[in-house]
Amino acid sequence: NAGVTQTPKFQVLKTGQSMTLQCAQDMNHNSMYWYRQDPGMGLRLIYYSASEGTTDKGEVPNGYNVSRLNKREFSLRLESAAPSQTSVYFCASTDFSGPPPYEQYFGPGTRLTVT
Amino acid sequence: GNSVTQMEGPVTLSEEAFLTINCTYTATGYPSLFWYVQYPGEGLQLLLKATKADDKGSNKGFEATYRKETTSFHLEKGSVQVSDSAVYFCAPSPQGAQKLVFGQGTRLTINP
Numbered sequence: 402n403a404g405v406t407q408t409p410k411f412q413v414l415k416t417g418q419s420m421t422l423q424c425a426q427d428m429n430h431n432s433m434y435w436y437r438q439d440p441g442m443g444l445r446l447i448y449y450s451a452s453e454g455t456t457d458k459g460e461v462p463n464g465y466n467v468s469r470l471n472k473r474e475f476s477l478r479l480e481s482a483a484p485s486q487t488s489v490y491f492c493a494s495t496d497f498s499g500p501p502p503y504e505q506y507f508g509p510g511t512r513l514t515v516t
Numbered sequence: 517g518n519s520v521t522q523m524e525g526p527v528t529l530s531e532e533a534f535l536t537i538n539c540t541y542t543a544t545g546y547p548s549l550f551w552y553v554q555y556p557g558e559g560l561q562l563l564l565k566a567t568k569a570d571d572k573g574s575n576k577g578f579e580a581t582y583r584k585e586t587t588s589f590h591l592e593k594g595s596v597q598v599s600d601s602a603v604y605f606c607a608p609s610p611q612g613a614q615k616l617v618f619g620q621g622t623r624l625t626i627n628p
Contacts, residue, residue, distance in 0.1 A: 405559075432614055443605060443618040444560075451614050459615075491559055497614055502548035502567045505616055507559035 402427050405508035407492050413514045414482045422477040422511050424492030432495050433475035434505065435459075435467060437488040444491065450475055451497075482515045489513070518543045518610050522619035525603075529596055530627050537591040537604055537622050539580075545611025549573075549582055549589040552605040554621070560605065563591075598626045 408423045426433065431452045436444040446459030450469040464486060466478045475494075479486060489512050493505040523538040541547070548567045552560040564573030569584035578593045589606060603623050607616040 434615075436618075441620060443620040445618075446615060449615065493560075495614075501609070502550065502565045503609060503614070504550070504562050504565065505560075507552075507561065509559045 404428065405492055405494055405506050407490075407508035407511050409511060410509070411512050413516065414479075415516055416483060418482050419478065419480050420482065421479075422490055422492075422513075423474070424476065424508060425474045426492075426494040426506070427473065428494060428496070428506065429472070430494035430496040430506070431472070432497055433469065434493040434495075435465075435475070435477045436491045436493065437461065438491060438510075439488050447477065447490075484515045487513060487515045518608070518613070518617045520606050520608060520617055520619035522606050523622050525621070526623040526625060528625045528627065531598055532595045533626075535591070535593040535596045535600075535624070537606075537624070538588070539590055539606035539619060540586070540588045541606070541608045541617070542587065543608040543610040543617065544613065546584075547608040547610050549580070550607045550609065550616065551578070551580055551589070551591050552607055554603040554605065556602070563604070596624075596626050598628050600624060601626045
């Protein structure tokens, strides 16, 4: 099992450009998440998808859109990148079908710089 | 609301020193509690977890006990190694919520 995979690993954008960050998991998990990590601020939830076909806003959704393409894939789109979106982005997944605790499994991250 | 307060970093220790990283939380209901670790250049991985009061999670020599009365989940290790250098995150998962709440992280550096 590859676990959670993310592409690309690194990306540099100019202000106003758009891009999509891809995430896939092969663990048959029903829930998936997008976080951003900024220095001194821990991880903040951008969007999550509790199950295929549903998405919900997290703590910092402005400037982002998501698509739960199928059970495996959950993409994050920046329509018009801004320097404030310079960050490291992590995708995670978990399975709520059994009893707690519900461990989240994380991808290796995408380091995005917006100039 | 749900929140986590972690010990401020960075923390620098010598090899074989005793480690404590404090974590207190406020969370809805009866949360599950997690510690995650992030090694340089990598994603987060689960270090240990606990689901009910007085449960002790342990892994790789690290331990944390679920203290409901003090809403705390402090991370401890008796003798740290250089390879323990990483960022550590405390993360409760509120009861009934399909989310984790992350602390700001504590950067730990162990010197030989």
